[in-house]
Amino acid sequence: MKLSPSVTIEQSETGLEFIKVASEFCDATIFLQGAQITEFTPTGKKPLLWVSQQEDYQEGKGVRGGIPICWPWFGVSQHEGWPAHGVARTGLWRAEQVKEEENSIYISLSLPMNQIDEKYWPHKTKLLVEFILSTSLEVRLTTTNLDSETLNFTQALHTYFPTPAIEETKVDGLQGSKYIEFGEGPFEQHDLVSFARETDMVYTQAQDTQRIITPDGIIEVSRENSRSCVLWNPWIDKSKRLSNFADDEYHVMLCLEAANVLEDSVELAPGDKHTLATSLRWV
Numbered sequence: 001m002k003l004s005p006s007v008t009i010e011q012s013e014t015g016l017e018f019i020k021v022a023s024e025f026c027d028a029t030i031f032l033q034g035a036q037i038t039e040f041t042p043t044g045k046k047p048l049l050w051v052s053q054q055e056d057y058q059e060g061k062g063v064r065g066g067i068p069i070c071w072p073w074f075g076v077s078q079h080e081g082w083p084a085h086g087v088a089r090t091g092l093w094r095a096e097q098v099k100e101e102e103n104s105i106y107i108s109l110s111l112p113m114n115q116i117d118e119k120y121w122p123h124k125t126k127l128l129v130e131f132i133l134s135t136s137l138e139v140r141l142t143t144t145n146l147d148s149e150t151l152n153f154t155q156a157l158h159t160y161f162p163t164p165a166i167e168e169t170k171v172d173g174l175q176g177s178k179y180i181e182f183g184e185g186p187f188e189q190h191d192l193v194s195f196a197r198e199t200d201m202v203y204t205q206a207q208d209t210q211r212i213i214t215p216d217g218i219i220e221v222s223r224e225n226s227r228s229c230v231l232w233n234p235w236i237d238k239s240k241r242l243s244n245f246a247d248d249e250y251h252v253m254l255c256l257e258a259a260n261v262l263e264d265s266v267e268l269a270p271g272d273k274h275t276l277a278t279s280l281r282w283v
Helices: 235-239
Strands: 002-004 008-010 018-022 024-029 036-042 095-099 105-110 124-133 139-143 152-153 155-157 160-162 171-172 176-180 182-186 199-204 209-214 217-224 230-234 253-260 265-268 272-280
Touching: 002 095, 008 095, 018 209, 024 105, 024 124, 036 139, 036 272, 139 152, 139 155, 139 265, 155 272, 209 253, 217 253, 253 272, 265 272
Parallel strands: none
Antiparallel strands: 002 008, 008 018, 018 024, 024 036, 095 105, 105 124, 124 139, 139 272, 152 265, 155 253, 160 253, 171 209, 176 182, 176 199, 199 230, 209 217, 217 272, 230 253
């Protein structure tokens, strides 16, 4: 189905529908399941997002790569048996708007809340994600409180980035911030971050922009309304335990996530909106 000159809806071999963008300035793929963008490649540049070669795109399972949307909780729920990272990343979203302009394409999707089991989220809310695609990518996740009471939630845009060699990759822009790792801390980040072991850091008081320095070039990552950011690489042992992830793929990826987690959870008063956003580009 053609939505605009550069945008179509297609279907994967496993039956999942996705929005395909093939424009003069970028190529992109956005699955309706999870509203998950799995491909963004500016014309003439390398991909800005990473997806595992082991990914099999199954119904009801989050994709290992791209930008999973974690909402209304991040990580493992305190309730046993509840889905990791919330209900948004496996929900079936609805395409709302596609608008093609001279230098960008705007795509928005909403999550029909009547498909969410009330035991997970009994509140009246509206959830909208917007993608602004040009030579860069901007993703905006807006939560609107339609309820009569204040809501509290955590969230993340769980972005997977590519690198040809994690051991030769560094992250700049976290110096001076505090971080928690494996439940310990806070510690202060003094230097650029390099990778030589499993990394699972939640940063607070970080600058709004970081740079991932890879052998393929520098990726600039900006965040908005993100009081936390998460840096993750599973390294050797955890890679062997992950689903849809090859044992050696920790060499070629990392996650740097716009987030509001732990003590930085969002409190949203009745009638208010909150937009978490991230922007990515090759420098």
